Amino acid sequence: MDKFSLYVPNFLPFKEYFVPEKNTACPGCGLALAIRQTYKAIELAMEKAVWEKAQQGKLFDGVFAKSPVGKSEPSLLKVKTGTAELSICFDNEAGGGIDEAIKKAMPAIAVAEGFHYVATASPSYPFDLYEKIKRAMEVAGKAYIHILCPCPVGWQFDPETTVKVGRWAVESRAFPLYEVSAGTAYHLTIQTPKPRPLSDYLKPQYRFGELSEKQIADAQTAVESDYKKLTDKAQPA
């Protein structure tokens, strides 16, 4: 058995930063998983990391967004390193409907605002998330990372399947994982050559239990057109 003693966490720092004494997160919380992985990535800049509440309808300095993240106001984790100014948004789609689940406006707003590094990440792909945060901390300028955190209580699915639901969101192309450096260079970090149908991602969530088949089909076409726009940008012109 010694031959197969692979040890996956060798690629991650061993020290735990996210161990509050009274951890009141629900069982299977995707947000807690994302925060734990994020804290491992920003280990040296932990002391300077600050949680900031976004102002009403205002996401970045000087940018007014109508309602990109649903009814709830997002909290941003702001990290300042030597040259980079990184803000991380943990999105659990609180109070959001089908429109929000399949279309993410925040990364596009950040690209238009002139951020030097914009990326989307998911805690179901921990090493992808880890490398993106490491890369964002070395950027000279502003950086933004959007993390999709599945919420078993709000989305109403079995807490066992938190990581699976996050993976299905990526495999069904509803939440493609990509990064944009210097505002123009798009790069898809996780390729999905054989996509799942979108219903695989929507059906396990009881909050979408009342959707008709026509609505799911419309959402499927919207997801495909969005993904095609993204791949057109990702190809070298």
Added chain:
Amino acid sequence: MEATAKFSKTMIECTLLDKDLGRPFKPGDRREATPEWDKDKCIRCGLCYVYCPDGAIYRTEDGFFEADTDKCKGCGICHRECWFGVISMVKED
């Protein structure tokens, strides 16, 4: 009136005299099931450690993994994510 008074009295007694309420809260107190590792099958890859949301899984000296019962909430992500089906969720009494 008598019935409601009696009911509220018993409710108060039930809540106040429950000895479990008088102690500090630990994250793992309301766990329904505990993960257990089958050490014959485990290849010690550590995926359960990576995907645990609460940081409850730690590595023992012989290289295998165990769950800290004070922190584990019994969500079952490790049971679901293990490629080899090593982890089983055992219900407590």
